[in-house]
Amino acid sequence: MDMTGQEEYPAKIGIIICSTRTPRVCPQITQFVLDTIQSTKHQDTTIPTPDIIDLAEWNLPLFNESSIPSQIKDPSQYDHDHTRAWSAEITRYHAFIFVVPQYNWGYPAVIKNAIDYLYHEWSGKPAFVVSYGGHGGGKCNRQLREVFRGVRMEVIERNVELAFPGRGVLERAAKGEDIGLANGSGSGGKLGFWEDERRGIVDAYRELLQVLSGRV
Ligand SMILES: Cc1cc2nc3c(=O)[nH]c(=O)nc-3n(C[C@H](O)[C@H](O)[C@H](O)COP(=O)(O)O)c2cc1C
Known part of the structure; x- marks a missing residue:
């Protein structure tokens, strides 16, 4: 039960920060996604808040297991402690949101590795x-x-693509500077440049919870 007496949604959702650069903008964008999800709570207080999984904190080495993971039957068969710890972390969650920058027309190597x-x-x-x-x-x-x-x-068919509105924001993002996404604090937040995209985030999240409903 939560403080309002309603049943808490039992599903655990992980939101993965898929950039590990220093500096990086990904944590700001992840927080924007979380704030957007949180803002729907006045309509439905049972909506679960995702937990952050930061690949920079995990700092996994380049893949170094001796077996093919699809053939592993039990985490004890992994060679390394870091793999067993990563396995336990991902096992805790029922679903995921990946917040990811485009690097050279693809995804960052760190998320493929993870x-x-x-x-x-x-x-x-x-x-x-x-x-x-x-x-x-x-x-x-x-x-x-x-x-x-x-x-x-x-794979949830709805996806969300957030386009930097101009060169200036892209350059600030690359330097890890504040791009003004915090609620009401600037051009990207409340009534800011990604206001329309908030709807897409909420719809994708609802679709994800819909897929989970009845399972968890
Ligand atoms: C290695 C690298 C490749 C990039 N390639 C692209 C690209 O293909 N398309 C794009 O729009 N931006 C590209 N950018 C710019 C990123 O959108 C921008 O730097 C952003 O801040 C990266 O996210 P991060 O700060 O969370 O790592 C690239 C940035 C880096 C560091």
Whole structure:
């Protein structure tokens, strides 16, 4: 039960920060996605708040397991402690949101590496992508959804592409500077440049919860 006496939604959702650069804008954009989801709570207080999974904190080495993860039957068969820890983390969640920048028309290597470590831990779980870039990162978004199919994730068809509104914002993002996404604090937040995209984030999240309903 939550403080209002309503049943809490039992599903656990992970939101993955898929840039590990220093500096980086990804945490700001992840917070914007979280704030957008939170803003729907006045309509439905049972909507779960995703937990942040920051790949920079995980700092996984380049894939170094001796077996193919799809053939692993039990996490004890992994060679390395870091793989067992990553496996336990991903097992905790029922679904995922990936917040990811487009790098050179694709996704950053760090997220492919993090996915490749595991297989059964991802399989069957719904996920959607929030990509960003000069034109919204559509190429990265499509390529990552293809990889999801490879590990048998359930791909939410709605995807979200956030396009930086101009060169100035792209340059601030690249330097990890504040691009003004915090609620009401600037051009990207309340009534700002991604106001229309908030609807898409909420719709994708609702679709993800819909897929989960009845399962969890
Ligand atoms: C290696 C690299 C490649 C990039 N390639 C693209 C690209 O293909 N398309 C695009 O719109 N922006 C591209 N950018 C600009 C990024 O959108 C921008 O730097 C953004 O801040 C990256 O996200 P991050 O700060 O969270 O890492 C690229 C940036 C980097 C560092």
